[in-house]
Amino acid sequence: MKRRTLLAGSAALAATATPLVASIPAEAAGPTKIVLWHAMTALLADSLNTLCTRFNAAQTAYVVTPVYKGGYPDVMTATIAAFRAGQAPHIAQIFEVGTGSMLAAGKAIKEVWQLSKETGVKLDPKNYIPSVRGYYGLADGRMAGMPFNSSTAVMWYSKDAFEKAGLDPEKPPATWPEVVAAARAIKEKNAADIPMITSWPSWIQFEQYSALHNIPFASEADGFDGLGAKLEVNSKAHVKHVQRLLDMSKEGTFKYAGRDNIPDPLLVGGKAGIAFNSSGMRGDLTKSAKFKWGEAYLPYDPAIIKTPLNSIIGGAALWSMTAPHRTEAEYKGVAEFFAFLAQPQNDAFWHQKTGYVPVTLAGFAESQKDGFYKANPGADLPVKQLERGHVTKYSRGLRLGRLPEIRNIIEEELEKALQGQQNAQTAMDNAVERSNKVLRAFQRAVKA
Amino acid sequence: MERRTLFQGWKLPVALVLPQLLLTFVFFLWPAGQAVWYSMTQQDPFGLGSVFVGLSNFRELFADPLYVHTILRTLVFCFAVSALAMTVALALALVANRELRGRAIYRTLLIWPYAVAPAMAAILWLFMLDPEIGLLGHPLVKAGLPWDYHVSGLDAQFLVVLASSWKQISYNFIFFLAGLQSIPQSVIEAARMDGARGWRRLRTIILPLLSPTMFFLLVVNLVYAAFDTFGTIWALTEGGPGKATETLVIKVYRDGMINQDIGGSSAQSVVLMLGVIAITAVQFRFMGRRTKT
Numbered sequence: 162m163k164r165r166t167l168l169a170g171s172a173a174l175a176a177t178a179t180p181l182v183a184s185i186p187a188e189a190a191g192p193t194k195i196v197l198w199h200a201m202t203a204l205l206a207d208s209l210n211t212l213c214t215r216f217n218a219a220q221t222a223y224v225v226t227p228v229y230k231g232g233y234p235d236v237m238t239a240t241i242a243a244f245r246a247g248q249a250p251h252i253a254q255i256f257e258v259g260t261g262s263m264l265a266a267g268k269a270i271k272e273v274w275q276l277s278k279e280t281g282v283k284l285d286p287k288n289y290i291p292s293v294r295g296y297y298g299l300a301d302g303r304m305a306g307m308p309f310n311s312s313t314a315v316m317w318y319s320k321d322a323f324e325k326a327g328l329d330p331e332k333p334p335a336t337w338p339e340v341v342a343a344a345r346a347i348k349e350k351n352a353a354d355i356p357m358i359t360s361w362p363s364w365i366q367f368e369q370y371s372a373l374h375n376i377p378f379a380s381e382a383d384g385f386d387g388l389g390a391k392l393e394v395n396s397k398a399h400v401k402h403v404q405r406l407l408d409m410s411k412e413g414t415f416k417y418a419g420r421d422n423i424p425d426p427l428l429v430g431g432k433a434g435i436a437f438n439s440s441g442m443r444g445d446l447t448k449s450a451k452f453k454w455g456e457a458y459l460p461y462d463p464a465i466i467k468t469p470l471n472s473i474i475g476g477a478a479l480w481s482m483t484a485p486h487r488t489e490a491e492y493k494g495v496a497e498f499f500a501f502l503a504q505p506q507n508d509a510f511w512h513q514k515t516g517y518v519p520v521t522l523a524g525f526a527e528s529q530k531d532g533f534y535k536a537n538p539g540a541d542l543p544v545k546q547l548e549r550g551h552v553t554k555y556s557r558g559l560r561l562g563r564l565p566e567i568r569n570i571i572e573e574e575l576e577k578a579l580q581g582q583q584n585a586q587t588a589m590d591n592a593v594e595r596s597n598k599v600l601r602a603f604q605r606a607v608k609a
Numbered sequence: 610m611e612r613r614t615l616f617q618g619w620k621l622p623v624a625l626v627l628p629q630l631l632l633t634f635v636f637f638l639w640p641a642g643q644a645v646w647y648s649m650t651q652q653d654p655f656g657l658g659s660v661f662v663g664l665s666n667f668r669e670l671f672a673d674p675l676y677v678h679t680i681l682r683t684l685v686f687c688f689a690v691s692a693l694a695m696t697v698a699l700a701l702a703l704v705a706n707r708e709l710r711g712r713a714i715y716r717t718l719l720i721w722p723y724a725v726a727p728a729m730a731a732i733l734w735l736f737m738l739d740p741e742i743g744l745l746g747h748p749l750v751k752a753g754l755p756w757d758y759h760v761s762g763l764d765a766q767f768l769v770v771l772a773s774s775w776k777q778i779s780y781n782f783i784f785f786l787a788g789l790q791s792i793p794q795s796v797i798e799a800a801r802m803d804g805a806r807g808w809r810r811l812r813t814i815i816l817p818l819l820s821p822t823m824f825f826l827l828v829v830n831l832v833y834a835a836f837d838t839f840g841t842i843w844a845l846t847e848g849g850p851g852k853a854t855e856t857l858v859i860k861v862y863r864d865g866m867i868n869q870d871i872g873g874s875s876a877q878s879v880v881l882m883l884g885v886i887a888i889t890a891v892q893f894r895f896m897g898r899r900t901k902t
Contacts, residue, residue: 234867241869245656262654262869269655354741410760418741419759420849427741566868576850579760602870606653 193223195494198230198240199254200477204444205310208514216501223494225252233259233477234565240482244269249482251495254309256477258564260297261384263480264305265562265607271481271492273304273499280489282496288503292471292547293520296558297478300385306478307499308520310511312441313472313543314365316340316460320453322434325352333457334435337405340460344414344435353434356414360424360438362575363568364475365459367394370402372556373461373469379600384560388604392596394571395589398465403578403585410579417579420572439475440543444516456539458546470550473558476517509533518544562603567596641882647875654869666876675852676860676877683835683856686770690838691830694774695823698781703811705782706789716786723779727840734772735845758846762853765846769854772845773838780833781826788822789815828892832885857881 201209206229213225230236233256240253244266255263263270277284286294286304297306320330326346334340344356359365371378376398381390393399409415418424428436429445431452437459446454461469479502481495501507508524511517513533519525525544528534534541550556561567571592578588616622648666652659670676705716722730738746740757750756758764792815800814816823839858842848848855848863855863861881865874 238866238869241654241656265653266655267657269657417760417850420847423759430742432741563868563870566863566870569863569867573849573851576760580762580851582851599868602873606651606658606870606872608658 192221193488193490193494195223195225195252195491195498196250197225197227197252197254197479197498198236198250199227200231200233200236200256201229201254201310205515208511211514212502212507212511215507216498219501220497222490223497225494225498237262244482244484247485249484251482251487251491252498253480253482254477255306255480257296257311257475257558258568260306260478260558261560261562261564261603264299264560265388265603269483270305271483271495272299273307273481274299276481276492276496276499280493280496282493282500284496284499284503288521288523290518290520290522290525290544290547291552292556292558293474293518295552296474300382306480307502309477309479309502310515310517311474311476311520312439312517313474313547314361314369314437314459315440315543315546316457317428317436317438317442317446318455318457319353319431319434320455321431322347322353322452323455326350326434330453330455333455334460335458337402337460337462340435341405341409341414344409345412347434348412348414354432355416355418355427355434357409357435358416358418358424358427358433358437360422360428360436361475362417362420363571365437366402366406367399367571368559369459369472371399372471372473372558373459374398374465375470375553375555376465377555378559379561382554383557384562385554385557388562388600388607390561390600392567392593392600395586395593398462400585400589402462403575403589406575407578407585417576420569440518441476441516443540456542458542468550470556471548471552472546473556474518474547516540518547561600562607563599566599570595570599644875644878644882647871648879649872651872654871656871662872666872667880670873670876670880679852679855679857679860682852686766686773686838686854686856687831687834689770690773690777690834691827693770694777694830695781695826697774698778699785699819701778702782702785702789703815705786719782720779722776725776727776727837728844730776731772731841731844734768734775738768758850760850762851765850765853769838769842769845772841773834776838776841777830777833781830784822784826785819788819792818824895828888832888835881835884 197213199206199209206227209227213227217224228250230239233254236253237255237259240249240255243249249269264272271279273284274286276282284304284307286298286302289304289308293308293311294304296311297308298304316333318333323330323333323343326343327350328343328346334343340357347353347356368378371383371394376396377383377393379390379392381387384390406415406417410417418427422439424433424436425438425442425445427433428438428442429449431450431454440456443456459469459472479499481492481499502511503521503524505521505523505527508519508521509527509531512519512524512528519528525541529541574583574588574592574595577583577591578585583591649661649663650659651662651666701719705712705719709715725733735743737743738756738758740746740750740759746756755761756764758768796814796818797810800810805813835856836858838856839862842854842856842859843862846854848859857877858881861874861877864870864877868874
């Protein structure tokens, strides 16, 4: 009993305190070894392994070894712990919400522009799709993280449900009022179990929503201009949207089905008429969905903006990590690998195999040229949504520290509002107040 | 009677104790010490800068009403899980202790859930009770029962208590059964001859004789509910909706692993550690007294 208690206690402590000691293969003669820590599973891992194998076969100077380290938060935690132990991998795949923390990591990382300058390997920002590189870049356009697997949010819908509800399955709703009307029709005709759901509530209903409508998610240009950013999701436009979701939930046209990707099975199982989710669901839908589905642009509110801007990305980027005694050859290998990934055929391969969007303009052109979109109609919709309009300071992405925590806070407060504990304005005020505390703590910690 | 083995010199005893001491140091004292140190610093995730801030992490923690709510919620959760798991296990043990056909099978089946990994237990419950895809949950919702743990905090709390208790029932069952079997048959028969039956016999004879087992199980269950339910809760609700199912361990994990707030999370760990020390001290005291009498 005593041992049990102690173990339980020390386990809780170990969860935060013990650095996970990472082992990296010792230097040996022959090609320079580059270790890449990633969070890709199944088909995604296979595709990444293929890219690494091709890189290793294409030259003899470097060998890239991909290592699966668990989910995104696990990779980030492991990378941080490894860095603290002086054993950081050469490359770490860090999810988009970790970008703010990575950029504050100072000498732990080598930003892409710096890597390019020091190694002489050309990594030109102009090759990358603006809304992709913007998310991982500095305010002045220089690249910091290397864009890799990127998706964006879209609106999936069931053509079967639309038909049953008397809606045109080839003409999905484009604006929020149209979405509300469609959801009502679906409910009235009982055309689907649930008229509307959303995965990733904060990413899609707040972060994407802000970008699309060119309204600030946070001050300081969504955090790009400084660590002093404050959240601004309690603005009139945001509260209006929350109110819309609350109203829809009340009348039974919207169903809150959980955080992150928890609602995904409802989409794939064909339970929902309209489902907001990542564009990366295409693979799953193609493989498993037993209903006719369609993909559409995220809806916008015409009372706020006439023509919506680009959506922002999700997914992850590759970061070049530093470690004591890391050689120039090793950094050069990292840069060469980054350059290799950006080659059109490799970028197109990754895009077509996985369902992530191409990150380079040439990769997109390559996929158009080889007839991929003819064979898979609609697969270019996410890219078009990312590319439309011009990137403004509010549609470039978010640059906030501890963003995962802020997402969590927003979702908690939204859930409390859905439970009827508070109204839309109070929910968003609370979310802002709590998030600002987190942002200030981050600011203090970074300056420490 | 006291037994004592005497060693010549000090080298052999030290050599014999050393592995244990080393293990304790490496796996308990060292990380614990580090957590205590971190809890008094403020540092960025990468450890590039670290400032000693004394007790300010603790002050901030207890000034946060959300943290105090989490403590209270954890207490309620622990007692709810312990009460449910122990009551059901006792009832099952009482039945299993009778002369039953196929008693061995019945007992074996009851022990199975203990072998199920926490996250798997959560998934099993999810498949049963999810309002949209659950075998049981979906028909109930269709029949008009307002059940949705994705939105209702109460439903979510009910679910995590249910799933967590279920895992612990087997463990309690084994101990209760052993406890029941160690009650001398003569005592039970004497009670029977005095005319004590059913509930009366349970209340006046069996329960008092089981009380050492019950106290032991209560402590084990409380500790289980406080620490070992992480996998179940995380897989079911991740602490939501709102903060309805966020226990202290969930918060430590969230703040430390996901939010990378090393100082704050370490401070929480230290608070947890004090809690464990307190529980253990109480248990030693009471258990020690019981074995003496």
